[in-house]
Amino acid sequence: xxxxxxxxxxVLPVAMAVLSAVCAQAAQRPNVLVILTDDQxxxxxxxxxxxxxxxxxxxSLAADGAAFERFFVCPVCSPTRAEFLTGRYHPRSGxxxxxxxxxxxxxxxxxxxxxxxxxxxxxxAFGKWHNGMQYPYHPNGRGFDEYYGFCSGHWGHYFDAMxxxxxxxxxxxxxxVDDFTxxxxxxxxxxxxxxxxxxxPLNTPHSPMQVPDRWWDKFKDKQLPMHNxxxxxxxxxxVRAALxxxxxxxxxxxRLLEKLDQLDIAENTIVVYFCDNGPNGWRFNGxxxxxxxxxxxxxxxxxxxxxxxxxxxAGKKIPxxxxxxxxxxxxxxxAGIEPTGEKPLDGVSLKxxxxxxxxxxxxxxxxxxxxxRVSVRTQQYRLDQQxxxxxxxADPGQYKDxxxxxxxxxxxxxxxxAGFKQDVLAEYAKGPRPFLIGHADYRxxxxxxxxxxxxxxxxxxxRFPNCSFFTNWTSLDDKITWDAEVMAAGTYEVEVYYTCPxxxxxxxxxxxxxxxSLRGRITEAHDPPLVGAEHxxxxxxxxxxxxxxxxxxxxIELKKGRGELTLRAVEMPGVQVMDFRLVMLxxxxxx
Numbered sequence: 004x005x006x007x008x009x010x011x012x013x014v015l016p017v018a019m020a021v022l023s024a025v026c027a028q029a030a031q032r033p034n035v036l037v038i039l040t041d042d043q044x045x046x047x048x049x050x051x052x053x054x055x056x057x058x059x060x061x062x063s064l065a066a067d068g069a070a071f072e073r074f075f076v077c078p079v080c081s082p083t084r085a086e087f088l089t090g091r092y093h094p095r096s097g098x099x100x101x102x103x104x105x106x107x108x109x110x111x112x113x114x115x116x117x118x119x120x121x122x123x124x125x126x127x128a129f130g131k132w133h134n135g136m137q138y139p140y141h142p143n144g145r146g147f148d149e150y151y152g153f154c155s156g157h158w159g160h161y162f163d164a165m166x167x168x169x170x171x172x173x174x175x176x177x178x179x180v181d182d183f184t185x186x187x188x189x190x191x192x193x194x195x196x197x198x199x200x201x202x203x204p205l206n207t208p209h210s211p212m213q214v215p216d217r218w219w220d221k222f223k224d225k226q227l228p229m230h231n232x233x234x235x236x237x238x239x240x241x242v243r244a245a246l247x248x249x250x251x252x253x254x255x256x257x258r259l260l261e262k263l264d265q266l267d268i269a270e271n272t273i274v275v276y277f278c279d280n281g282p283n284g285w286r287f288n289g290x291x292x293x294x295x296x297x298x299x300x301x302x303x304x305x306x307x308x309x310x311x312x313x314x315x316x317a318g319k320k321i322p323x324x325x326x327x328x329x330x331x332x333x334x335x336x337x338a339g340i341e342p343t344g345e346k347p348l349d350g351v352s353l354k355x356x357x358x359x360x361x362x363x364x365x366x367x368x369x370x371x372x373x374x375x376r377v378s379v380r381t382q383q384y385r386l387d388q389q390x391x392x393x394x395x396x397a398d399p400g401q402y403k404d405x406x407x408x409x410x411x412x413x414x415x416x417x418x419x420x421a422g423f424k425q426d427v428l429a430e431y432a433k434g435p436r437p438f439l440i441g442h443a444d445y446r447x448x449x450x451x452x453x454x455x456x457x458x459x460x461x462x463x464x465x466r467f468p469n470c471s472f473f474t475n476w477t478s479l480d481d482k483i484t485w486d487a488e489v490m491a492a493g494t495y496e497v498e499v500y501y502t503c504p505x506x507x508x509x510x511x512x513x514x515x516x517x518x519x520s521l522r523g524r525i526t527e528a529h530d531p532p533l534v535g536a537e538h539x540x541x542x543x544x545x546x547x548x549x550x551x552x553x554x555x556x557x558x559i560e561l562k563k564g565r566g567e568l569t570l571r572a573v574e575m576p577g578v579q580v581m582d583f584r585l586v587m588l589x590x591x592x593x594x
Contacts, residue, residue, distance in 0.1 A: 034272040040205050042208050053229055055227045058249060068311060069315050069321055073322060075324065077279070079280050080280060083279040088114040094431055102468040106135065114145045117145065119198075122341075127147055130152045137450070138448065141154065144444075156470075157545060161206070161207075162175075163175055170446070172553075181255060184203070208245040213538045219243075219244070232290050233285060277306060281296075298376050299378065331350060333352045333357070377423055379419050391404040441489055442490045447587065449586075451585040452483070455484065455570075457473055460477045461481045469545070472548075472551070474582045479573065483569070483570045484568065487566060495589060496555070497587070502552065502581060505528035505530065507578060510581065512580065514570050519559050533549055
């Protein structure tokens with residue numbers, strides 16, 4: 004009985020001293036702010052010669068830091084995010100789509116946020132996540148202490164939007180990009196004594212093309228002096244809206260940089276800026292071939308700007324090829340921390356290039372992939388998805404195939420592409436992954452219409468699943484199902500987000516899985532209009548949205564295990580049951 008007090012006399016001070024030393028070491032490390040934009044191309048910055056717009060704040064990052072001249076990302080959104088987060092090519096982490104579960108990173112992957120959190124950093128993400136919704140795919144399960152935004156691939160409305168804060172549904176405040184920036188600035192101020200890792204994946208200029216009047220009014224009638232290499236393919240209203248959205252981004256970047264100055268932490272903060280793919284439309288992009296979705300240069304080339312005053316020389320230009328997979332090892336080494344995962348990284352640290360350490364940068368190939376199409380980039384050449392070879396120094400627009408003039412090199416790169424398919428794309432052959440319900444470490448689980456399968460008459464509000472809802476529920480034979488797995492047994496409170504006109508009130512609905520079921524009745528009309536069109540600057544392709552209302556169904560007892568989560572109606576007095584947006588389950592007890 005006397006041993007513990009005696010030990011504590013010595014052990015506790017030692018433990019406290021070690022903890023104090025760790026905290027002191029962490030406090031000396033640089034803060035990190037990463038800004039990632041959505042569907043902004045390389046050419047959507049005045050830095051890169053575009054005279055259609057002005058982006059002085061983003062441009063200042065290049066003037067005050069380093070600009071990578073040949074930096075490559077993926078052709079679309081979620082793969083680039085996965086590569087940034089893991090330092091590994093996206094097929095390795097199981098990311099094969101941009102919706103309906105294919106955007107999720109495998110749970111045995113370790114993220115950049117895991118590494119910084121383990122090193123004592125406060126971590127947060129604000130904006131579009133797009134790498135999984137249900138915990139632990141959720142940002143809070145991937146190393147981020149704080150998350151505010153939306154987990155889906157795109158959102159249907161950018162003003163006062165339905166968002167989430169650490170899993171809980173909340174109402175946004177004003178224009179989404181401004182809102183995310185405000186949240187990031189508050190986080191930065193809260194953790195100004197550091198260190199912090201803040202990830203700001205903004206959701207523009209991805210459609211729907213919405214932007215406040217302040218920026219739209221400048222562009223709505225503007226004559227544009229610069230155009231795409233195929234100007235006849237341009238949709239000028241769409242181009243103008245994208246440019247307005249990019250100038251709004253620049254304004255918000257300016258607010259972030261000003262906040263760092265106000266808090267006197269700019270010199271101890273690494274700021275990173277890049278984009279997730281090529282432009283989401285035909286517009287000026289430096290004469291490159293391809294746009295979003297393409298594995299050609301114009302679909303995968305992105306700006307990469309990194310500022311660290313006093314450490315990275317101002318105005319530095321780095322010509323060596325690099326990619327999103329390099330950001331995890333680079334930022335980890337700059338901060339003096341170690342990646343936490345056991346899996347080998349595909350990326351390499353760019354620290355020697357940034358700080359002129361004298362260490363040689365390796366000759367390498369960078370692979371771009373989407374939907375089976377693979378392109379290979381070396382420092383000078385690109386092999387496209389068809390096996391054509393281009394000298395990117397002499398022919399940056401990819402007009403002339405030189406594979407016949409360079410047969411040995413073409414064969415070498417074709418072999419490399421085949422090896423990538425055999426090695427990396429083999430990671431896709433893992434089988435379907437269920438949508439997870441409940442977890443011992445997390446209370447809330449959101450199961451959206453996006454991830455469901457409609458049966459019978461039920462239809463999606465749009466062919467793009469992200470941010471869609473289910474409608475035309477007109478029969479008792481209709482149902483919605485999810486391939487699901489309960490991770491933590493216990494009692495769950497259930498809410499269903501619905502709309503229903505007054506004439507159709509009264510349906511009884513049932514939620515069931517694995518022998519457990521819960522029924523509830525729609526007793527209150529809620530029939531709001533569709534919103535979004537009033538803020539669209541050009542016609543959209545995605546779903547409009549509505550103000551869905553939560554209906555408390557009650558509680559359900561769930562057992563661990565995999566099964567089919569089913570939502571159906573057992574009574575329907577009107578001509579329809581309801582329009583459905585999501586199920587929210589909140590765990591209130593365990594076995």
